[in-house]
Amino acid sequence: MEHFNPLIEKYTDGQKAQLLALWEKSVLATHHFLSNEDFLAIKKLLQDFDFATLNVYSLNHGTEMIGFVATSAVKVEMLFLSPSYFGKGLGKKLMEFAISTLNATEVDVNEQNQSAFRFYKNLGFEVFERTEKDDLGKGYPLLRMRLNTHVQ
Template sequence: MSFSIENYNVEYKQQILDIWEKSVLETHHFLNKKDFIEIKEFLYNFDFEILDVYCLIDNKTVIGFLALHNKKIEMLFLDPKFIGKGLGKKMLDFAIVTLHADKVDVNEQNNHAKEFYEKFGFKVYERTEKDDLAKNYPILKMKL
């Protein structure tokens, strides 16, 4: 397999939405169904071009994506069938080294994500009771 990281193209939107959905269903067991549906609708209407978005491509297919704003990782999702193969690390290395990312927010209930970022040196510096959509999912704000 030959993986590349490419700039987001609007043609990739449906693929990244599909990856988001598969990944969240696999990793965000704490998310209730009503909130999942609301967030999904929000993302379907979201203009990804307002963020710096990069797609992990394998054979012309998006298998993961990364979105940043002001050096903060806003999203990093990988197709679940590719988790555990070093590709999340590849995307995070790209974010840190190439894009100079130094912050990320993680759902407190998502221990795997918290541990993933801690391996790269991110540390929690703040906790909020609600997420960015004012939902009752505590957020851990992390920085390098």
């Protein structure tokens, strides 16, 4: 059996096609509540998005990107894994990196995405605010979560 030890590495613009493909696979596997119209609109936004404006790290297995995390200040803006790597502790590995290395203490979760909510809750995040709409003004309520540093 081949040795599996994916590495967290700084994202480069040359990885954008891989990142967008991974994002799409992950969202299609997890964001069933998203309308097709909204999915396509977000996909278009991301194609034009300059990821250099965020602090992005990819999780790579050889040359394959299998996950990524993006932060801005203390907030995790994006965390996505390739669906074939779900349930292997890699999301936790990326979040622990974001918390310890990138000083992340906040994350927003779509209220409809209960598995993501439970994931962050299990890592010590707690809801401090709920919004009726997401950051694009769409009807997807967000749960804004903050790391409870007293639990660790």
